[in-house]
Amino acid sequence: MTTVAVIGGGVMGETLVAGMLRNGWDAGDVAIAEKRADHAATLRDRHGVEVGDIDAVVRSADVVALVVKPQDLPAVLGEVAAHLAPSALVVSLAAGVTTETIEAALAPGTPVVRVMPNTPAQVGAGTAAISPGAHPSEQHLELVEQLMAAVGHVVRVPESQQDAVTAVSGSGPAYVFLVAEAMIEAGVHLGLPRATATELAVHTVRGAATLLDESGTHPALLREQVTSPAGTTAAALRALEDHGLRSAFLAALEAARDRSRELAG
Ligand SMILES: NC(=O)C1=CN([C@@H]2O[C@H](COP(=O)(O)OP(=O)(O)OC[C@H]3O[C@@H](n4cnc5c(N)ncnc54)[C@H](OP(=O)(O)O)[C@@H]3O)[C@@H](O)[C@H]2O)C=CC1
């Protein structure tokens, strides 16, 4: 069986480990390196996997997944490089950081795959885009697809698209949560009890996402189906357009893409 070391047991690292274990990976084949001692103990208790120092978990790993913040990656790469097995595959989930940068810190020829996941992976509904660096084989890519499929949907993209991917799907859940939050607050302003507004907003977001996914229909057509002539939806959509919703999204995604580029270092 393939052994996997996850470096960084925070939000995304723990999500990946939990998904792997849910999907039949043996706890004995998964290990985590986590800097915070109290959290390391929690991870060990929650998942029953080895939690150790980078050198210990990397040495015996076939796959090393880098799941620390981009700012922590240079230091982590130095430690990983010193202990990486010669045939190991390195998978980076760090926003912005290019495979070229990671390859430069590792032994020549090390296969590196860049992944942009997102947090719905916590419920097995993630979206991950993967891109090979210079050295991965087709088998390496299939292995990363298998790994990320444990937490959701996987697509392959050229690495040149990863900053835009980060803006759409990596950060994307936050935009949807903000919309849900705004709908709840607005419902409360209109006089609904908070619990009712929350239940309505959550189920509406879920229902709309399911309809969009399962119908295969363009969102503009689905929006038209809701919009009666001179009705309530038309009034609401006009207010959203008047407040610059589309241009706000364009500016937001450009900002996320630009920040991803900056994180490349
Ligand atoms: N959260 C998200 O929605 C997404 C995150 N990502 C990427 O995933 C990566 C991780 O993000 P996220 O999980 O949110 O971040 P977190 O801060 O939750 O997790 C990172 C963890 O790594 C630990 N860490 C830092 N340095 C080391 C080290 N030397 N050895 C072991 N552990 C270490 C951190 O400890 P400490 O806190 O003490 O520093 C922290 O617990 C980032 O690069 C991010 O860009 C990608 C897509 C989505």
Ligand SMILES: O=C(O)[C@@H]1CCC=N1
């Ligand atoms: O905000 C971030 O930088 C990370 C990457 C995408 C989602 N969260």
